[in-house]
Amino acid sequence: MIIEDSYNEMIVKLSALYPKREAENILAYIFEDIFKQRKPYSLEKQFNQEQTTLLDIILTRLLLHEPWQYIVGEADFFGEKFLVNPSVLIPRPETEELVFNIFSDCKAANLKVLDIGTGSGCIAIMLSKKMKNATVHAVDICPMALDTAVENAERLNTAVKFWLCDILQARCRKSLPVFDVIVSNPPYINPKEKKQMADNVVKYEPHNALFTSNDDSLEFYREILNFANEGHLSESGKLYLELNQYLADETEILAQSMGFRNTKIIRDLQNAPRMLSVSKT
Numbered sequence: 001m002i003i004e005d006s007y008n009e010m011i012v013k014l015s016a017l018y019p020k021r022e023a024e025n026i027l028a029y030i031f032e033d034i035f036k037q038r039k040p041y042s043l044e045k046q047f048n049q050e051q052t053t054l055l056d057i058i059l060t061r062l063l064l065h066e067p068w069q070y071i072v073g074e075a076d077f078f079g080e081k082f083l084v085n086p087s088v089l090i091p092r093p094e095t096e097e098l099v100f101n102i103f104s105d106c107k108a109a110n111l112k113v114l115d116i117g118t119g120s121g122c123i124a125i126m127l128s129k130k131m132k133n134a135t136v137h138a139v140d141i142c143p144m145a146l147d148t149a150v151e152n153a154e155r156l157n158t159a160v161k162f163w164l165c166d167i168l169q170a171r172c173r174k175s176l177p178v179f180d181v182i183v184s185n186p187p188y189i190n191p192k193e194k195k196q197m198a199d200n201v202v203k204y205e206p207h208n209a210l211f212t213s214n215d216d217s218l219e220f221y222r223e224i225l226n227f228a229n230e231g232h233l234s235e236s237g238k239l240y241l242e243l244n245q246y247l248a249d250e251t252e253i254l255a256q257s258m259g260f261r262n263t264k265i266i267r268d269l270q271n272a273p274r275m276l277s278v279s280k281t
């Protein structure tokens, strides 16, 4: 089939599922990444049989709501390409803002940084690239996520130290040292909300990245603040949390009730309360 015609046919089908602009972006990425075809598409060149079959498979997967990032195996984050697969959350644009805020805020050299729940490694790897001589550690409960993060760190030439660790378990927490900066984008969705969530998220993204283990949506925030209070955040250290935007005030009050100071909620580009920074002193 002529390339331009395939594109137009796919746009019509995908526009039933996604806003037209998003459908165009998804297809442009797939045509470029998989078929090495850039706009304007050829009116003469055709996809061969093998390419047409692959295109059909991709379209079927997209129409089943599979995120296109899992189909191409990559996602953009902070101008870099990160490998992604169903064991890791697809990095979100609001997390880029979290990373930007941290390295803009933490200018000192040689800081010791910990990323809790690293997934693809996107936060840890970008902080390692952007913060001067920082030693960056990252933990996750999921071995397959850690394998992906290790591969991303190698591809992007960064020296992050990754640890398999369940941050809810005292034994793992004790084994970690003291940090100057702790950051986390933890699971923060109450499992009760599953039914209202979009198919492309709930059917495909890892549930241990999305949902808390019980009805307490603040579970991870409380445990991470506890971890910092157990002596793992240095006296002058700072803790940054990506927020569940509907629980921003509750999370800030929780941090204050646990003795943290200088609490600050930062809004993202969509004006949603997205990040909380706190310190001990």
Ligand SMILES: C[S@@+](CC[C@H](N)C(=O)[O-])C[C@H]1O[C@@H](n2cnc3c(N)ncnc32)[C@H](O)[C@@H]1O
Residues within 6 Å of the ligand: 088, 089, 090, 091, 092, 095, 116, 117, 118, 119, 120, 121, 122, 123, 139, 140, 141, 142, 145, 165, 166, 167, 168, 185, 186, 187, 188, 208, 209, 210
């Ligand atoms: C919301 S995802 C964040 C992934 C990545 N940091 C990002 O921002 O795209 C949360 C991550 O926490 C990890 N996780 C879930 N429970 C955990 C636990 N008890 N201890 C450590 N990591 C955990 C998940 O495997 C997942 O990778």
